Amino acid sequence: KKHLLQTIGTMQLICGRFLVMVMIVSFFISTTKSLSIRSPALRVIKPRSTSIALKMSSSSSSQNKFKISNRTMQTLDPCVILMKQIISQHEDKWKDDGIFSLAQGVVHWKPPKTAYEALANAAQANLDENMATAAGDGAIIHTYCPDEGYPPLIASLKDKLEQQNGLQSPHVMVTSGANQAYVNCVITLMDEVDNDSNHEKEPPQEMISKCVVFEPYYFNHVMAIQGVRGGNNCGGIASTDDSKSHAEGLLVGPTQQGKPDLTWLRSRLEEYKKPSGSNGIRMVTLVNPGNPTGVSLSHAFLKEIAQLTKEYGVWLIMDCTYEHFDIHRNNRDVENPNIPYPCLDQEHIIHIFSFSKGYAMAGFRTGYLAFSSKNGSEGKGTLAYEQMLKTQDTIAICTSRISQMAALGALQAGREWVNDQVKTLEVGRNAILEAMSSLEEIIGGTGAMYVMGKLPDSTDDKQFASSLVEHFGVAVIPGSFCGYPGWIRVCYSNLPPELCLEAASRLKRGILELSKK
Secondary structure (H helix, E strand, C coil): CHHHHHHHHHHHHHHHHHHHHHHHHHHHHHHHHHHCCCCHHHCCCCCCCHHHHHHHHHHCHHHHHCCCCHHHHCCCCCHHHHHHHHHHHCCCCCCCCCCEECCCCCCCCCCCHHHHHHHHHHHHHHHCHHHHHHHHHHHCCCCCCCCCCCHHHHHHHHHHHHHHHCCCCCEEEEECHHHHHHHHHHHHHCCCCCCCCCCCCCCHHHHCCEEEEECCCCHHHHHHHHHHHCCCCCCCCCCCCHHHHCCCCEEEECEECCEECHHHHHHHHHHCECCCCCECEEEEEEECCCCCCCCCCCHHHHHHHHHHHHHCCCEEEEECCCHHHCCCCCCCCCCCCCCCCCCCCCCCEEEEEECCCCCCCHHHCCEEEEECCCCHHHCHHHHHHHHHHHHHHHHCCCCCHHHHHHHHHHHCCCHHHHHHHHHCCHHHHHHHHHHCCCCCCEEECCCCCEEEEECCCCCCHHHHHHHHHHHHCEECEEHHHHCCCCEEEEECCCCCHHHHHHHHHHHHHHHHHHCCC
């Protein structure tokens, strides 16, 4: 009897647990159906329009309770992730021949040997207690360093900036890549509401401080403004159309063959000028050599835009990530011909640099900012630097010590090491230019690592890019993500010369065949 009762009790317990499991499974099945959840591995990110985002947020009571910021929801989706997802969908089809990526802006070479030697020495010093003690702070890799950066690297960067860029005794701040450097600028320099506004009777969005970018633009710059700056109706794909650009922190200017239209810029600076002397446009962004344009601007042009922004009291953010890729030295300063990549040493200009491209250290996430130190503690560059340390301390505190040590080692290889690597791109660049020659219009090929091409009228550039991957085994970036629908951006530095030639052949066939449809 005792064993019978125990058996019955055990069966009741098992049945009870089974019923609970059934109820839980039933609940999740019904919930899944109601929310139409799909496998994240198969999901392809698509740009969201403002109307879709708002509809989604109002269609579910649960989303109203646990909301995501509108700024983030309406920010451009990352196109590099999109292309990687499309590539993964077709990998099986191309498992024998492989898919060639001409999408993300990376280089085919590895960092210099000196970077790895610096890493090895630092690691060995920490394994050997006596050695670490003798080396002092220079060998420590597990602690914070000053917010602005690892002191030996800061000192070397100041020397580099003076000798190779013509910047005298600049303030330097090391960041986790050039993208963080730009986000630092957005947070430090821009206001969600411009308190120095004279538009008291106009809608609130008219008081939002503005940033100018030029299309085709670097998508991560636009994403930084959209996601960080805030303000009413912030988001969506930026446009030169005033009805859109006035509703967000972006003013998007036109270009001609990749060259920003300074007449348009002057008219906007004049429009947003205030009696107090300040300007509703807080900063202007310029990438040179250009991403995504692949165009190197002349030194004379850079002087012109520097003077224009200075005249109207506006910051100029110069993204010099591709300083080593000024192929024909368009930025050469005839007055200082021995400076490899001359920059303009002015208080209102903040320069951004990176180790990701020339030194091939993208995974180390190391970039840096340079501020003018003119006029000492009273200078505008010094003020921006000091205030930006607040942003730096909030976001990163400091860039990883080990990455900064590797960057210091990379600098020891010298600029000539980088120049030798860049020369290997000549074969691929010429092959890509030839592959795209059938297109109506091409820009680029004179700087950075990009060429842009205009597709036949009414061509959906996103679908075109997807078809290139599926049917021809080659990936590019749709121009829509750069504010240029109907175009594609092609990077020729991803592959060594022999593979780039094969990728160019596939691209040429794809363009010719898809353009017929």
